[in-house]
Amino acid sequence: MSVFQAKDLSVSFGGIHAVREVSFTVESGEVFSIIGPNGAGKTTIFNLISRLYDVDSGTLIYNDEDITRVSPHHIAELGIARTFQNTELFEQETLLKNLLIGRHIHSRTNIVSEFLFLPSVRKQELAFRQAVEDVIDLLDLQSYRDQHISNLPFGIRKMAEIARALCLQPKLLLLDEPSSGLNPEETEDLSFWIEDINEELGVTIIMVEHDMNLVSRSSNRVLAMADGKTLAIDKPAVIQNHADVRRAYLGD
Amino acid sequence: MYFIKKTSYQQDIDHFKHNGQRFWYGLLLLTILLTPTTLSDFYLGELSFVFIYAIVGIGLMLLVGYTGLVSLGHAAFLAIGAYTHAVMLAAGLPFLASILIATSFTALVGGIVGIPALRMTGIYLAVATLAFAIIVEQIITHWESVTGGFRGMAVADAEIFGVSFVDATSYYYLCLVILIACILLALNLLRSPSGRAMIAIRDSEISAQSMGINLLRTKSIAFAISAGFTGVAGALFSHRIGYLAPDSFTLLTSIQLLLMVVVGGLGSLQGVIYGAIFIGMLPQAIAVMKDTLPAVIGQLPGLEPGIFGLVLVLFLIYEPLGIHGRWQKIRRYFEEFPLYRKATYKRQRSYLRTERVR
Ligand SMILES: Nc1ncnc2c1ncn2[C@@H]1O[C@H](COP(=O)(O)OP(=O)(O)OP(=O)(O)O)[C@@H](O)[C@H]1O
Ligand SMILES: [Mg+2]
Numbered sequence: 048m049s050v051f052q053a054k055d056l057s058v059s060f061g062g063i064h065a066v067r068e069v070s071f072t073v074e075s076g077e078v079f080s081i082i083g084p085n086g087a088g089k090t091t092i093f094n095l096i097s098r099l100y101d102v103d104s105g106t107l108i109y110n111d112e113d114i115t116r117v118s119p120h121h122i123a124e125l126g127i128a129r130t131f132q133n134t135e136l137f138e139q140e141t142l143l144k145n146l147l148i149g150r151h152i153h154s155r156t157n158i159v160s161e162f163l164f165l166p167s168v169r170k171q172e173l174a175f176r177q178a179v180e181d182v183i184d185l186l187d188l189q190s191y192r193d194q195h196i197s198n199l200p201f202g203i204r205k206m207a208e209i210a211r212a213l214c215l216q217p218k219l220l221l222l223d224e225p226s227s228g229l230n231p232e233e234t235e236d237l238s239f240w241i242e243d244i245n246e247e248l249g250v251t252i253i254m255v256e257h258d259m260n261l262v263s264r265s266s267n268r269v270l271a272m273a274d275g276k277t278l279a280i281d282k283p284a285v286i287q288n289h290a291d292v293r294r295a296y297l298g299d
Numbered sequence: 300m301y302f303i304k305k306t307s308y309q310q311d312i313d314h315f316k317h318n319g320q321r322f323w324y325g326l327l328l329l330t331i332l333l334t335p336t337t338l339s340d341f342y343l344g345e346l347s348f349v350f351i352y353a354i355v356g357i358g359l360m361l362l363v364g365y366t367g368l369v370s371l372g373h374a375a376f377l378a379i380g381a382y383t384h385a386v387m388l389a390a391g392l393p394f395l396a397s398i399l400i401a402t403s404f405t406a407l408v409g410g411i412v413g414i415p416a417l418r419m420t421g422i423y424l425a426v427a428t429l430a431f432a433i434i435v436e437q438i439i440t441h442w443e444s445v446t447g448g449f450r451g452m453a454v455a456d457a458e459i460f461g462v463s464f465v466d467a468t469s470y471y472y473l474c475l476v477i478l479i480a481c482i483l484l485a486l487n488l489l490r491s492p493s494g495r496a497m498i499a500i501r502d503s504e505i506s507a508q509s510m511g512i513n514l515l516r517t518k519s520i521a522f523a524i525s526a527g528f529t530g531v532a533g534a535l536f537s538h539r540i541g542y543l544a545p546d547s548f549t550l551l552t553s554i555q556l557l558l559m560v561v562v563g564g565l566g567s568l569q570g571v572i573y574g575a576i577f578i579g580m581l582p583q584a585i586a587v588m589k590d591t592l593p594a595v596i597g598q599l600p601g602l603e604p605g606i607f608g609l610v611l612v613l614f615l616i617y618e619p620l621g622i623h624g625r626w627q628k629i630r631r632y633f634e635e636f637p638l639y640r641k642a643t644y645k646r647q648r649s650y651l652r653t654e655r656v657r
Contacts, residue, residue: 158488
């Protein structure tokens with residue numbers, strides 16, 4: 048069963064055709080990777096799915112629902128979470144606070160009860176904290192819990208983004224270059240975590256990634272693109288030997 | 300260094316993290332409660348002003364320091380609270396009902412003003428809120444049948460269930476109780492999902508949206524809450540000055556209020572208190588100074604606003620973190636305006652470039 052479907056997505060900025068008629072389908076439980084040289088339009092596809100940009104043409108389908116025009120905050124409510132290539136964390140706050148913000152869509156309290164901090168609010172806060180601690184344990188972030196984001200090294204910030212996205216308890220997770228800024232050991236850990244998130248938490252993953260090693264280890268299928276256009280969609284091993292893909296990376 | 304041993308998640312939620320804090324805040328409260336036994340009525344009145352400013356400061360801090368939205372229109376919210384309360388009292392409503400209506404009405408107006416804030420930040424929002432304040436000032440000036448226009452209107456005495464709050468000591472306690480209630484409400488909000496949503500918007504609108512936070516709703520609510528606090532303060536303010544006229548709520552008032560949260564330190568509720576003491580006490584300090592300084596300096600015209608302005612500039616240049624606080628989004632808007640967008644864009648591109656090298 049397909050979880051997500053992009054049909055003929057196109058968007059351009061001024062004269063730049065960032066994405067041209069890209070179509071792909073992501074199956075439930077899959078790890079689907081998007082690769083391509085710099086400026087290929089990978090992040091733009093994520094921004095289209097998160098509804099930060101409007102499509103010029105094309106359709107986005109999530110679980111049989113057309114999400115091409117829903118508002119950005121509604122995307123999260125539907126169970127789609129994402130990370131950002133250069134990290135977009137809440138810089139002035141601690142990691143813990145960032146992760147608690149990740150629980151936002153699960154809040155059921157109203158503003159009056161929050162002003163009075165009624166027992167229902169306290170109960171919800173404790174439940175949130177429990178869920179956040181589970182994610183902290185999963186990604187080994189215990190020692191950074193009370194640190195301010197602005198003091199954290201880039202590698203940890205990348206993990207913090209994944210952690211925050213997981214706090215939403217998403218069904219579909221978009222990871223934008225999760226390994227950039229990580230050292231080889233951290234990338235190794237990341238590949239295991241991606242496996243855990245995918246298999247144990249049952250989250251379908253779309254991942255933009257440059258590290259081909261990580262891509263071939265983790266993903267079921269790969270979309271290769273260049274200059275906003277689809278080059279091929281296939282298994283990692285096939286993509287790596289694909290003539291068009293090699294040409295796009297090596298240049299003509 | 301002192302480490303707190305945490306044994307329960309409750310500890311991170313509670314207002315007081317350990318007994319040391321309970322002790323010092325308890326002592327502070329006791330001192331404030333006993334103050335009227337030692338001070339003259341004049342100084343008690345000035346302290347009531349500090350409490351009232353602090354309530355406005357809480358509202359303004361939630362908006363500016365925690366949601367990252369600037370307002371140069373808070374004198375208008377103060378005026379709406381004050382006039383609504385005075386009009387309701389004049390219509391014969393009891394104090395509590397009247398202050399409740401004044402608060403709700405001010406919050407409602409705030410919520411509406413907050414809607415255009417969806418697409419505005421920084422200097423544009425400052426100008427928009429300023430325009431709103433001018434409109435309110437005009438309405439107050441020209442709606443003579445209700446507000447008395449330039450002549451102004453007298454405010455009925457404060458009386459709750461037959462107990463009068465006219466003398467300095469009782470009014471001091473009334474303002475104190477409401478201030479403490481406001482601090483608790485704000486602290487509760489900030490440890491709840493709605494408060495965190497505001498903070499999220501301050502630090503990254505893009506991320507906040509992707510976390511499922513509705514920008515329009517949250518910004519509008521932030522304005523409503525901020526206006527609500529300012530409305531309560533306005534009602535208390537009306538009794539304190541006794542006679543309302545448009546010239547109590549000018550642009551200079553708005554700037555003073557903003558000065559309070561900047562000097563206090565954006566993004567901290569303690570900062571609000573420091574800021575309120577600062578703007579409440581500075582005129583007194585200047586008055587004392589005038590008497591002691593040689594007449595040439597002491598009698599200079601415009602000494603007071605001059606010192607206010609000087610202090611603001613000095614803070615912005617040398618201590619942008621305020622008395623208690625840290626770097627916040629809003630100051631970045633002012634400082635880097637109009638380069639803000641460009642600068643953020645640049646930073647991101649340089650990130651990309653280093654990645655290319657990798
Ligand atoms: N908001 C925007 N305004 C103008 N141009 C944009 C915008 N977003 C993306 N682009 C352009 O679209 C093209 C694709 O950008 P995108 O960020 O999607 O590339 P990418 O594949 O993620 O590259 P990288 O590997 O460097 O992250 C680029 O030429 C980029 O400059
Ligand atoms: Mg990218």
